[in-house]
Amino acid sequence: MDFFLNRFPAYLDGALTTLMLTLLGSLLAFILAMVIGILGTLRNPLARGIATVYTEAFRGVAALILLFWFAYAVPQITPYQLSPIFAGVLALGLNVGAYGAEVVRAAINAVPRAQTEATIALNMSWARRMWLVLLPQAWAQMLPTFGNLIIELMKASAIVSLINVADLTDVAGTLRQSTGETIPAFVSALIMYFVIAQVLILGMRMLERQANRRLGRAPTGGGLLSLLRPPTPGTRVGAAK
Amino acid sequence: MTWDTEFAISIIPQLLQGLVVTVQAVVIGYAVALVLGLFVAVLRMVRGVGPVVFAVFEFIRTTPILVQLLFVFALAPPSITPLTIGVSVLGVHYAAYTAEVYRSGIEGVAKGQWEACRALSLPPVRTWGAVVLPQAIRKVVPALGNYLISMFKDTPYLFAITVPEMMFVAKAIGTESFRSMEAYTLAGLFFLAVSVPSAVIIRRLERRYAAV
Numbered sequence: 001m002d003f004f005l006n007r008f009p010a011y012l013d014g015a016l017t018t019l020m021l022t023l024l025g026s027l028l029a030f031i032l033a034m035v036i037g038i039l040g041t042l043r044n045p046l047a048r049g050i051a052t053v054y055t056e057a058f059r060g061v062a063a064l065i066l067l068f069w070f071a072y073a074v075p076q077i078t079p080y081q082l083s084p085i086f087a088g089v090l091a092l093g094l095n096v097g098a099y100g101a102e103v104v105r106a107a108i109n110a111v112p113r114a115q116t117e118a119t120i121a122l123n124m125s126w127a128r129r130m131w132l133v134l135l136p137q138a139w140a141q142m143l144p145t146f147g148n149l150i151i152e153l154m155k156a157s158a159i160v161s162l163i164n165v166a167d168l169t170d171v172a173g174t175l176r177q178s179t180g181e182t183i184p185a186f187v188s189a190l191i192m193y194f195v196i197a198q199v200l201i202l203g204m205r206m207l208e209r210q211a212n213r214r215l216g217r218a219p220t221g222g223g224l225l226s227l228l229r230p231p232t233p234g235t236r237v238g239a240a241k
Numbered sequence: 242m243t244w245d246t247e248f249a250i251s252i253i254p255q256l257l258q259g260l261v262v263t264v265q266a267v268v269i270g271y272a273v274a275l276v277l278g279l280f281v282a283v284l285r286m287v288r289g290v291g292p293v294v295f296a297v298f299e300f301i302r303t304t305p306i307l308v309q310l311l312f313v314f315a316l317a318p319p320s321i322t323p324l325t326i327g328v329s330v331l332g333v334h335y336a337a338y339t340a341e342v343y344r345s346g347i348e349g350v351a352k353g354q355w356e357a358c359r360a361l362s363l364p365p366v367r368t369w370g371a372v373v374l375p376q377a378i379r380k381v382v383p384a385l386g387n388y389l390i391s392m393f394k395d396t397p398y399l400f401a402i403t404v405p406e407m408m409f410v411a412k413a414i415g416t417e418s419f420r421s422m423e424a425y426t427l428a429g430l431f432f433l434a435v436s437v438p439s440a441v442i443i444r445r446l447e448r449r450y451a452a453v
Contacts, residue, residue: 060436061429064397064408069429072421077243151303158305162401169308176315186312190304197303 003184004191007175014171015192021088021167022154022196028093029100029153030146036097037104038130051101058098064159067091071163088160096153103145107138140211147204151197158193168192249423252414256424259407260431263396266328266406270396271389273332278339279378282347283369285340302337307398309334314402327399335392342384346377383447390440394432407431 004011032054040051058066070087074080082090111134119129161170172189176182284294301309310330317326350373358368400408411428415421 056437056440057433060394060433060440062394062397062408062432064400065411065425065429065432068408068412068415068421069425072415073425074422076420076422155303155305158307159398161307169305169311172308173311182312182315186308186315189308190300190312193304193308194300201303 003179003181004188007188010171010175011168011188011192014166014168014189015196017085017165017167018154018157018169018193019196021085021092021157021160021165022150024089025092025096025153025157026150028089029096029149032093032097033100033104036101037108040101040105041108051105055098055101058094059102061095063091063095063156064162066095067159067163084160084163084165087163088157088165091159092153092156095156096149099149099152100146103142103149104138107141108134110141111137137215140208140215143204143208143211147201147208150204151200154196154200155193245420245423248418248420249427252424253427255410255414256407256427256431259405259410259428260435262324262404263393263399263406264435266324266331266396266399266404267389267393269328270331270335271392273328274335274339274388274392275385277332277336279343279374281336281340282343285344286347298337298340301334302341306330306334306395307401310398310402323399323402323404327396327402327404331392331395331399334395335388338388338391339385342381342388343377345384346381347373349380350376383443386443386446390436390443393436393439 036051036054039047040055042048067087070082070090071084074082115133115137116129119133124133157167158169161167161173164170166174168189172185176185179185281294281298285291310327313330314323314326354372354376355368358372363372396406397408399406400412403409407428411424414424418424
């Protein structure tokens with residue numbers, strides 16, 4: 001405990017870097033997921049082809065390989081040297097964006113067909129149908145999975161420590177080497193990761209409750225708080241990979 | 242520098258050797274996750290022990306596997322090989338996920354089945370072993386399959402603890418020859434070559450199971 005309190009500033013710095021990576025990575029992933037996911041719901045074969053190739057390619061390759069590719073391979077054949085943080089955001093965002101795109105596509109396709117037919121009957125444009133009818137309904141279904149993906153991204157962001165970004169993992173490794181105290185150094189970092197994850201789960205649950213209330217659906221649960229309630233079947237934020 | 246095809250071809254055998262280690266780690270780690278996850282799922286239902294087990298595995302699940310790997314690697318005595326450490330950590334980490342899957346399967350077993358067991362006054366071992374688990378597991382087989390691919394995509398982390406898997410080989414080639422492009426691109430392609438077909442197979446299995 002003393003170990004952690006004495007070195008709290010270092011851990012806080014690391015945690016902030018981890019949070020920044022999570023935020024930027026999630027933002028990139030979210031934008032990609034929305035664009036590619038919507039492309040995947042179109043009739044146009046070219047749009048669907050792009051969506052399929054993107055999701056298959058970036059879901060199939062591990063984020064770590066992407067990271068090393070951007071950090072070490074790209075500078076070899078192009079004149080660009082990406083900053084380690086930028087490489088991290090790209091690798092995490094592209095990887096998680098591919099999972100997100102599938103979620104978006106599935107959620108939009110799951111909106112009852114009659115809704116689309118109604119918009120056609122009302123002579124709505126494609127953009128208005130998407131924005132006013134399909135996306136609001138798909139949103140509630142996407143949220144729990146998005147919550148899982150953000151937590152996965154946060155955890156995966158630990159890989160940037162391998163290309164010398166001073167994130168939470170890197171701080172733990174450095175302190176372990178300088179002090180020789182393995183257990184406190186790593187346990188402190190793990191606890192901080194755990195706290196960040198629980199805060200993210202809590203935030204996502206609030207978003208979910210809001211979305212469900214707007215659609216008049218029952219809320220879903222998750223996180224450590226679910227210990228306080230009897231277990232119920234259904235989606236749990238932070239439950240799936 | 243540009244892409245050098247001759248060099249790329251020359252490093253394929255080394256990378257494939259790494260891929261073999263990768264696949265080995267996944268198969269053993271997955272077996273550990275399947276068995277341990279079942280124990281965790283059942284223990285979670287036991288009064289008293291359940292919440293503790295849940296909290297421990299919630300902790301394991303919401304913290305990065307890379308940190309767990311580095312942590313155990315730093316603690317373990319040198320006599321234990323990195324591969325053993327890697328496989329154990331992968332297995333325990335994924336047990337936290339598979340336990341969730343088993344749990345959903347167990348909760349999906351109809352309430353009447355439990356009541357019937359009580360009416361027949363079956364001992365707990367037979368209630369679980371002969372009635373509940375066979376029904377629960379059958380339902381979650383496809384969901385478990387997804388974690389196999391997921392775990393495969395986490396094996397590059399093992400390179401951080403010096404397991405000679407594909408990522409480790411690629412990195413070594415990159416540092417020795419200063420030709421990272423070929424090594425990492427090929428490593429990525431080999432990855433795709435394994436993960437895309439397995440995803441297709443698992444999706445097909447899922448569809449077949451869903452139809453039954």
